[in-house]
Amino acid sequence: MKNLVIIFAFLMVLRPAFPFLEYALDYEYISTVLCENKDKPQLNCNGKCYLMQALADASEKESTQKKKSTMSSIELLPFIIEVNELSIPIVFAEETQVTFSFYPNLSARETATGLFRPPIV
DSSP states (O other), X not given: OHHHHHHHHHHHHHGGXXXXXXXXXXXXXXXXXXXXXXXXXXXXXXXXXXXXXXXXXXXXXXXXXXXXXXXXXXXXXXXXXXXXXXXXXXXXXXXXXOOOSOOOOOOHHHXXXXXXXXXXX
């Protein structure tokens, strides 16, 4: 398994070089059949036009794959929760309220004047 991962990573690193490898291996076929400038031997193209076209296609595929990988698609699926009403009688016990006879009279002004005093020079 580890070897497969290493081979896959190696192929991904060398992927941009595949058009060059194809050009080197099929040089005669590309220069005689696939070359766009085979009618003009003075240009000495020898299939380089095909190589440039293959490189442009590979670059375009790579850029579109990068765009697809950076764009994430979020699917919004409906989420439905069915709530069944339960008829449970709720009984409240009577509680007596305790009232306090003394509440401290804290106003904001009294608290602020005690804490914040002007500096003494």
